[in-house]
Amino acid sequence: MTTSVNASSGVNQVDLSQYDLETALMMVQSERANLLETQIKDQLETIQKRNQDIAKLNELIGNLKAARPSGTDPEAWHGLSYSWGNDDRTKSSNTRQALIDAGCTVTDSNCKDVDGNGTIDAQQKTFDVWIEQLKGKIDSLNSSQQMDMLRMQSLTNKRNEAFDLMTNFIKKMADSRSSILGNMR
Numbered sequence: 001m002t003t004s005v006n007a008s009s010g011v012n013q014v015d016l017s018q019y020d021l022e023t024a025l026m027m028v029q030s031e032r033a034n035l036l037e038t039q040i041k042d043q044l045e046t047i048q049k050r051n052q053d054i055a056k057l058n059e060l061i062g063n064l065k066a067a068r069p070s071g072t073d074p075e076a077w078h079g080l081s082y083s084w085g086n087d088d089r090t091k092s093s094n095t096r097q098a099l100i101d102a103g104c105t106v107t108d109s110n111c112k113d114v115d116g117n118g119t120i121d122a123q124q125k126t127f128d129v130w131i132e133q134l135k136g137k138i139d140s141l142n143s144s145q146q147m148d149m150l151r152m153q154s155l156t157n158k159r160n161e162a163f164d165l166m167t168n169f170i171k172k173m174a175d176s177r178s179s180i181l182g183n184m185r
Helices: 021-067 088-101 124-184
Strands: 077-079 121-123
Touching (some): 021 088, 121 124
Antiparallel strands (some): 077 121
8 A cells, every 4th residue: 555645745655564564544633734834834824814915904004093193184285204313214205115015005106205304204094095095904914814723623623633543543453462462362
């Protein structure tokens, strides 16, 4: 009996005919547990990446809220840099790039240097739109995160089941051996 599984799945081709039934079943279960461990590791990395993405978006929202023009005039302009200092141009440029990377609507008409000081400015209403877009992206990522957690739970349950099957199998084989030895006496 030979197992042959697609090489991309991580399963090696092994000729099980050279092994006794007990060893062959143990090898199969062990390989299953190892594959599940790899899937759990990959899923954990996906979850951690999504957490990092959510944290970056939350930080960007905080920066936008700090830079947003105060008051009630939606037409008021303010620089994208959220603190004043020597590097406002860099901060506003970095904030603009972070908005683009996050998928927000950034155009030359809603994001430009209106006061001629070299920083990138936007109107209060534009800040509000960006904040809402980012909140929507965070909500979407949170929904995906919930699905990731369910998949992680499923993989963990399958891994535990694989170890339980191996443990039960070993116990049954040991019991069978003990019974056979007991009958031989």
